Amino acid sequence: MIISVASGKGGTGKTTVAVSFALAARYCQFIDYDVEAPNADIFLKPDIKNIKKVSIKQPYFLTDTGNDFSKCAEFCHYNAIAVIGSEVIFYPELCHGCGGCLLVGPEGAVREKDVVVGEVAKGFTTPGIDFLKGNLIPGSMRTTTLQNELEKMLNKSGLVIIDAPPGNSCSMVMSVKNSDYCILVTEPTPYGFNDLLISMEVLEGLKVPYGVIINRDGVGDSAIEDYCTERNIRVHLKIPNDIEIAKIYSQGGTLLDYDSSYGEKFGIILKVIERISIGEADNHN
Ligand code: SF4
Numbered sequence: 001m002i003i004s005v006a007s008g009k010g011g012t013g014k015t016t017v018a019v020s021f022a023l024a025a026r027y028c029q030f031i032d033y034d035v036e037a038p039n040a041d042i043f044l045k046p047d048i049k050n051i052k053k054v055s056i057k058q059p060y061f062l063t064d065t066g067n068d069f070s071k072c073a074e075f076c077h078y079n080a081i082a083v084i085g086s087e088v089i090f091y092p093e094l095c096h097g098c099g100g101c102l103l104v105g106p107e108g109a110v111r112e113k114d115v116v117v118g119e120v121a122k123g124f125t126t127p128g129i130d131f132l133k134g135n136l137i138p139g140s141m142r143t144t145t146l147q148n149e150l151e152k153m154l155n156k157s158g159l160v161i162i163d164a165p166p167g168n169s170c171s172m173v174m175s176v177k178n179s180d181y182c183i184l185v186t187e188p189t190p191y192g193f194n195d196l197l198i199s200m201e202v203l204e205g206l207k208v209p210y211g212v213i214i215n216r217d218g219v220g221d222s223a224i225e226d227y228c229t230e231r232n233i234r235v236h237l238k239i240p241n242d243i244e245i246a247k248i249y250s251q252g253g254t255l256l257d258y259d260s261s262y263g264e265k266f267g268i269i270l271k272v273i274e275r276i277s278i279g280e281a282d283n284h285n
Helices: 014-025 040-044 070-075 100-104 143-152 170-176 190-206 223-230 243-250 261-277
Strands: 002-006 027-032 047-061 081-084 087-090 110-125 128-136 160-163 181-186 210-217 235-240
Touching: 002 014, 002 170, 014 027, 014 040, 014 128, 014 160, 014 181, 014 210, 014 261, 027 040, 040 128, 047 087, 047 143, 070 081, 070 100, 100 110, 110 143, 128 143, 143 170, 170 190, 181 190, 181 261, 190 210, 190 223, 210 223, 223 235, 235 261
Parallel strands: 002 160, 002 181, 027 128, 027 160, 181 210, 210 235
Antiparallel strands: 047 110, 081 087, 110 128
């Protein structure tokens, strides 16, 4: 079973929740899909054993051959090439590595090279958590390239916990699209509510069932809870707004360090999600 943990708004406690699920489960695969800013390892402290570089193919243009590369620019749907006279301006961050410019360009004058965009790291933490994360090179836009690499390593035979990147962009979609269930972490503020609604819309479009965890309960109002009650959306848990949690978090501690009963609480949520996914329980409050 694959459970993703997502949040329309950054800084709501998504990683805190994802890590809590992994610690409650004890035996699972944990994947940090937030390749632009992975941080779950700070809390799970895996022993990283294996790091693999991830590269993409990128074209380069032999402009000293005197060839005309305008067909390459015309072909490139991503506007990664501009040709001005005999000069070729290449925007690597826009290139999707489709290889089209090699096919339409002057023979032998467009070549390809491997360019490293990041790495995936594999590790382990006791008692039985297989840990995976991607790490994008700063400035690179190839988020989904790294996420594709992580996807290849999904172990669907057991429980998988995915820590999705914040927001509702395509990298979030990549992270949640294969899930059996998604937990949306939010906070009871107007910003949190607004971004939660967008995330719900994304998941409904993807047909991924979801429930909600409200973090920092007590900071704002009850609008999210009221909305979920009205629409029969399950609120699995409310985590209080307690400065002690923030202090423990800032030192690399977890919710279970704050209060060990959270192990049991997250264990119960896992069982509820399992029952929902096999049709033994409905996904309502
Ligand atoms: S490889 Fe594809 S995306 Fe990249 S520059 Fe060539 S045509 Fe454009």
